[in-house]
Amino acid sequence: MRVLKMVVKVKNLNFTYKDGLKALSDISFEIKEKSLVVILGESGSGKTSLVKNIAGLLNPDSGRVYINGEDVTDFITASRDLTMVFQNFVLYPHMTIYENVLTALNGFDLSWEDKDIKVKNILEKFGLRNYLNFKPRHLSEGQKQRVAIARALIRKPLLFILDEPLSNLDAPQKKKIRKELKRIYESGSSTFLYVTHDVDDAEYLSTHVLLLDKGHLLQTGTINDIKNHPISLKAARLIYGGEINEIDNGDYPKLVKQIAPNTKTIVIPYRHIKPSENGKIKTTFRSAKIVPKGILLSLVSEEGLELYSLISDDEIIYKENDIVYVDVVDKFFRF
Structure with a gap:
């Protein structure tokens, strides 16, 4: 070679x-x-x-x-x-x-x-x-x-x-x-x-x-x-073009504990958060908009943090104030 x-x-x-x-x-x-x-x-x-x-x-x-x-x-x-x-x-x-x-x-x-x-x-x-x-x-x-x-x-x-x-x-x-x-x-x-x-x-x-x-x-x-x-x-x-959720332990300790305890900052790409019937994270649905890569959901955690989830076009869309349970379905990062 x-x-x-x-x-x-x-x-x-x-x-x-x-x-x-x-x-x-x-x-x-x-x-x-x-x-x-x-x-x-x-x-x-x-x-x-x-x-x-x-x-x-x-x-x-x-x-x-x-x-x-x-x-x-x-x-x-x-x-x-x-x-x-x-x-x-x-x-x-x-x-x-x-x-x-x-x-x-x-x-x-x-x-x-x-x-x-x-x-x-x-x-x-x-x-x-x-x-x-x-x-x-x-x-x-x-x-x-x-x-x-x-x-x-x-x-x-x-x-x-x-x-x-x-x-x-x-x-x-x-x-x-x-x-x-x-x-x-x-x-x-x-x-x-x-x-x-x-x-x-x-x-x-x-x-x-x-x-x-x-x-x-x-x-x-x-x-x-x-x-x-x-x-x-x-x-x-x-590398994710800003399409990440940043969760700081100082501001949102309950959410950090649910995902990765004893972590200062968690980063989750939009596409790695998905609605799931058995999801561990409780959120409230706020809005959805069509973007080039799919549909971007705006969700709010129990502690008031706005989270974004990028889903494909064929997935279910919710009504405002619906309770939506989500999970982290792929890689997340600790810093």
């Missing part, structure tokens, strides 16, 4: 902006070839600062960046075998969409016919085949973002960096482009580094996840590993 090469290695990276804001604190991790690594974190967590340091757009205070085994910390961006799509993408306003994408192939040893085929093929994949001769000002923000992604992906470098690339797309477009990104990743040999605040992106795309918070690397692993074993309350909040 062939040992996978290390495509990216970041070692003890620190970065501070000129205004004194410490954006990255002693960040270290490695990315193997043919991975799709998602950097997941909230706004201001340091995600963009991190990838800009990897890309050479920012210079670290200390620490090193290696790409394909070579120390590139002091290299300019053009000397690193990577391509980028950032949230605030740039297209050449005086060029057509076709010409914008074609510029990515400058310097490639390809015939004009081969370049023409490649450009038209990738624009077809992103639903832009009918816009070849349009200029950026005639496109929606979502269409422009798709052009920027197509332009980046056509080069097939060693490393793709995508910083919130789907942020300007509506839900149907986002789903379609996310599916196309995964197909391109799976059919190629490049390594992807994908920045997002959206857990759904990480669920669908990632082979591995880096959790970032306020410039600190909280946890790394597959998304299932982190979901099954979050090492902190903050990690649990991030």
Whole structure:
């Protein structure tokens, strides 16, 4: 079995902006070839600062960046075998969409016919085949973002960096482009580094996840590993997208005793609390609303804590003030 090469290695990276804001604190991790690594974190967590340091757009205070085994910390961006799509993408306003994408192939040893085929093929994949001769000002923000992604992906470098690339797309477009990104990743040999605040992106795309918070690397692993074993309350909040019930022993001792005595804080994902005829936890039903993943029930415990339970569409719905007994049906976490 062939040992996978290390495509990216970041070692003890620190970065501070000129205004004194410490954006990255002693960040270290490695990315193997043919991975799709998602950097997941909230706004201001340091995600963009991190990838800009990897890309050479920012210079670290200390620490090193290696790409394909070579120390590139002091290299300019053009000397690193990577391509980028950032949230605030740039297209050449005086060029057509076709010409914008074609510029990515400058310097490639390809015939004009081969370049023409490649450009038209990738624009077809992103639903832009009918816009070849349009200029950026005639496109929606979502269409422009798709052009920027197509332009980046056509080069097939060693490393793709995508910083919130789907942020300007509506839900149907986002789903379609996310599916196309995964197909391109799976059919190629490049390594992807994908920045997002959206857990759904990480669920669908990632082979591995880096959790970032306020410039600190909280946890790394597959998304299932982190979901099954979050090492902190903050990690649990991030990997479940905030969809967790937090129960503090100081405020709700009776409820904590029912679930896990002698625990300071219990965390239960919404989907892990289920109504049950033989449930041990007595609650009062308040409301229900349809969400993308099912139906979200709002329940109140005997001590007045609002609990949320995510159920599937075919499960029973209650009336306001009904007594509902629930159980924890899967993993919960103690902190």
